[in-house]
Amino acid sequence: MLRGLSDWWNDVELWLIQLSFPLQFALVMAILLPLCVVLAWFIDRVVDYASARFGSSRDEAPLGSRQDVDS
Numbered sequence: 001m002l003r004g005l006s007d008w009w010n011d012v013e014l015w016l017i018q019l020s021f022p023l024q025f026a027l028v029m030a031i032l033l034p035l036c037v038v039l040a041w042f043i044d045r046v047v048d049y050a051s052a053r054f055g056s057s058r059d060e061a062p063l064g065s066r067q068d069v070d071s
Helices: 002-019 021-054
Strands: none
Touching: 002 021
C-alpha cells in the first residue's frame, strides 16, 4: 500500500519538476492558495471557540456563533 503511494507521489513530483516555472507556479498556487485559506479559517475558528470556552468571561459567545447576531 505505502509502496504504491510512494511510487505515485514520485511520479507526480517528477512530472511537476519537468514543467516550466510559470506552469509550476500556477499549479502550486491553484492548489496551495485555497488549501492555506481553508486551513487559516479552520485555525481561526478553533482558536475563537477555545478562547471563548477557556477564557475568563464565560458569558461571551464565539464570534461566528448564532448568539452573536443582534436581531
